[in-house]
Amino acid sequence: MISVEEAWRRIEERIEPLAAEPLPLEAAEGFVLAKPITAPIDLPPFDNSAMDGYALRAGETQTARAERPVKLPVAGEVAAGGWQDKPVAPGTAVKIMTGAPLPPGADSVLMLEDGRLRDGAVEIRGPVDPGRHVRRQGEDVRRGQVLLEPGLRLNPQRLALLASAGIREVPVHRRARVSLLATGSELAAPGAPLRPGQIYDSNRITLKSLLRAGGSTCDDLGVVPDDPAAITKQIRTGLGRDLLLVSGGVSVGSHDHVKQVLRELGMETLFWQVAMKPGKPLLCGRLGPTWIFGLPGNPISCVVGFLIFIEPLIRRLEGKPRAKPRYAKARLTQDLHKKDDRRHFLTARVSAGSDGFLEAAPTEKQGSAMMQALAQANAFVVAPEDCPFIPAGKTVEVLLFNG
Ligand code: AMP
Ligand code: MG
Numbered sequence: 001m002i003s004v005e006e007a008w009r010r011i012e013e014r015i016e017p018l019a020a021e022p023l024p025l026e027a028a029e030g031f032v033l034a035k036p037i038t039a040p041i042d043l044p045p046f047d048n049s050a051m052d053g054y055a056l057r058a059g060e061t062q063t064a065r066a067e068r069p070v071k072l073p074v075a076g077e078v079a080a081g082g083w084q085d086k087p088v089a090p091g092t093a094v095k096i097m098t099g100a101p102l103p104p105g106a107d108s109v110l111m112l113e114d115g116r117l118r119d120g121a122v123e124i125r126g127p128v129d130p131g132r133h134v135r136r137q138g139e140d141v142r143r144g145q146v147l148l149e150p151g152l153r154l155n156p157q158r159l160a161l162l163a164s165a166g167i168r169e170v171p172v173h174r175r176a177r178v179s180l181l182a183t184g185s186e187l188a189a190p191g192a193p194l195r196p197g198q199i200y201d202s203n204r205i206t207l208k209s210l211l212r213a214g215g216s217t218c219d220d221l222g223v224v225p226d227d228p229a230a231i232t233k234q235i236r237t238g239l240g241r242d243l244l245l246v247s248g249g250v251s252v253g254s255h256d257h258v259k260q261v262l263r264e265l266g267m268e269t270l271f272w273q274v275a276m277k278p279g280k281p282l283l284c285g286r287l288g289p290t291w292i293f294g295l296p297g298n299p300i301s302c303v304v305g306f307l308i309f310i311e312p313l314i315r316r317l318e319g320k321p322r323a324k325p326r327y328a329k330a331r332l333t334q335d336l337h338k339k340d341d342r343r344h345f346l347t348a349r350v351s352a353g354s355d356g357f358l359e360a361a362p363t364e365k366q367g368s369a370m371m372q373a374l375a376q377a378n379a380f381v382v383a384p385e386d387c388p389f390i391p392a393g394k395t396v397e398v399l400l401f402n403g
Contacts, residue, residue, distance in 0.1 A: 001273045001280070003385075004308060004343055010270045011284065011309060015316045018242065020171045025162055028154045030215045031172035032319030037147045039165050042138035047102040051133040054093040054115050054122050055106035058130035069116075069123040078103055093122050102134055109133035141165070151321050173319035178218040179238035180207055183248040183258060184297055185225040202371070203247040203295070203302045210306050213402045216314055218245075226255040235261060239290050242317060245310065248297030251281040258294045259283055267292055275385065277342045278368030279304045291317075298368035304345045304380060307399055326400040327382070330358035336390040338383050347377035350398050360398050 002010075020034030049055065056072060064070040072093040078084045080099035087105035088094050093115075094103050102109070108128050115122040141147065147161055154162075154172070162170060187201040188194055201223055211218050221238050224230040226249055238244040249258035250272070259272065267285040272294075274282050279301035283294030293310055295302045308325045315323035330350050338344055346362045347370065353359040360381050363373035382397040383390060390396060 001275045002271055003275050007271050007274045007282070007284065008309065008312075011313055012316075014270070014286065015313065017319050017321075018174045018176065018317050021174050022169045023172050024169050025159060025167065028170050028172055029156070029159060030154065031170075031175065032153050033148055033150045034171045034173050034319060035150050037162065037167065037170060039141045039143050039145050039147050040167070041165060042143045043141035043164060044135050044137060044139070047137050048135050049096045049098055049100050049102060049109045049133060050135050051109055052097050052112045053095075053109045053133060054112070055088060055096040055102055055109055056093040056124075056128065057088065057090065057106060058108040058128045058132065060091065061110070061124050061126075061128040064124045064126050064128075066125045069125045071118075071121040071123050073121045074117065107131060107134070151319060153320070173317075176216055176242040176314045176317050178211055178216055178243045178245060178314075179221055179241045180204060180211075180218045181221040181231075181234050181238055181244070181246045182223045183226060183231055183246060184223070185227075185255070187223050187248075189223070202299055203297065206299060206303060207245055207247065207295075207306060210303070210311070210402065211314075214311055214314060226257060228257045228261055231257055231261045232265065235265065239265075239287060241290060243291045243293070243310070243314065244287075245306075246292070246294050247302055248295075250283045250294035250296060262287070262292060262294070275342045276304065276308075277340065277344050279345070280342070282309070284309065296368075299371060300345075300347065300368045300374055303374065304399070307380075307401065311402055326402060327397050328358060328379075328400055329395050330360035330379075330381075330398045332381065332390060332392055332394050332396050333359050333361040334392045336362065336381070336383055338388055338390075341385050343385050344383040345380040345399060346383060347373040348379050348381045348398065349376060350379040350400070358398070360396060 061070050074095055075092040077095040078100045079097045083101055084103040088103050107130050110128050115124055148158055182201050182204045186198050188198040190200050221234045224234050246258050249256045267287045269285045272283045273280055278298055279296055281296045282305045285292045295305045312323045312325050346366055348360045348362045350358050350360045362381055363376050365373045378401060380399040382399055
């Protein structure tokens with residue numbers, strides 16, 4: 001059986017990011033840039049006023065005092081979207097609005113509120129610093145400068161920057177396409193009556209919403225019984241996607257057919273069984289371009305497998321070169337004992353302690369099918385392999401959910 005690290009290493013060495021495609025800015029949110037983007041223009045593109053006020057020559061205001069104001073006749077007005085070629089004549093000011101280009105000759109702006117307009121002249125009661133309230137051409141970004149590096153996810157802030165530089169289309173990695181299949185003859189759909197021996201399928205909705213939380217959508221291939229022919233048929237329809245997730249049927253039971261079916265379909269196995277609890281019988285392989293994961297049917301195994309392997313894999317495929325599971329550090333609120341030498345993932349509630357550090361409280365019940373504990377959890381405490389006892393107060397690693 002291999003370690004979690006070895007399993008991830010085998011995944012990592014086979015990752016190739018998905019192809020880049022150009023997308024209009026309006027559709028690019030959440031996608032990851034595939035190439036650097038350089039500024040086609042200066043930002044701001046021209047000197048402009050940061051305030052509504054009067055554009056003037058600062059030098060002419062240096063003797064201004066409250067009791068002896070400098071008076072500059074106001075010769076015209078320039079609004080946002082306007083343009084004035086004519087220089088501001090010495091000894092005059094021009095009324096200017098926020099965002100309006102600074103007319104030639106002027107070097108600063110007096111705020112509207114700070115000047116009194118009387119008989120067509122503005123009275124200035126104190127010296128104006130040169131450059132005051134002027135946003136200089138290129139002070140934000142110089143033309144040719146790199147605006148955004150590849151590997152950055154396009155969020156509202158970054159989209160704002162690109163739009164302000166006039167960029168309409170960006171090269172991004174396409175998002176992963178995933179298909180999802182649940183297997184198990186015992187599975188009933190929520191809403192249907194439960195016959196003896198049946199349980200309701202929860203893994204499909206869990207995985208679907210975990211995928212959605214990361215921005216992926218999936219084709220839902222439904223539920224099939226533990227029947228090799230039925231499994232084969234549905235898996236065939238799921239191939240051709242970037243990932244195929246199959247829940248259940250990957251363990252060693254006599255009705256666990258998924259592994260055999262995938263082998264017969266030609267899957268190359270990267271690993272099966274990882275030294276972790278829950279989630280040991282995890283299967284990972286490749287069939288052509290498709291990544292395949294067979295997730296153990298126990299609901300919490302399914303979640304842990306998704307968070308430590310599938311979620312970071314998807315982010316890497318989508319262009320985040322260093323994506324890893326979302327681990328953080330937290331202080332344990334109670335003693336932990338552990339019997340075997342696998343890595344344990346315990347459902348836990350993580351919150352900020354009184355000193356601001358994170359605290360992790362394992363749920364009262366633990367077990368790979370404890371649904372109420374799963375619903376209480378917002379994280380997993382990671383109990384390392386070689387650690388039979390962890391005392392309360394110790395800092396441990398926690399695995400967080402996405403979003
Ligand atoms: P398996 O991995 O098929 O051996 O299943 C392990 C356990 O998970 C069994 O108790 C199954 O009944 C349960 N299980 C399998 N699939 C699901 C599912 N989709 N939703 C909830 N529990 C499941
Ligand atoms: Mg089963």
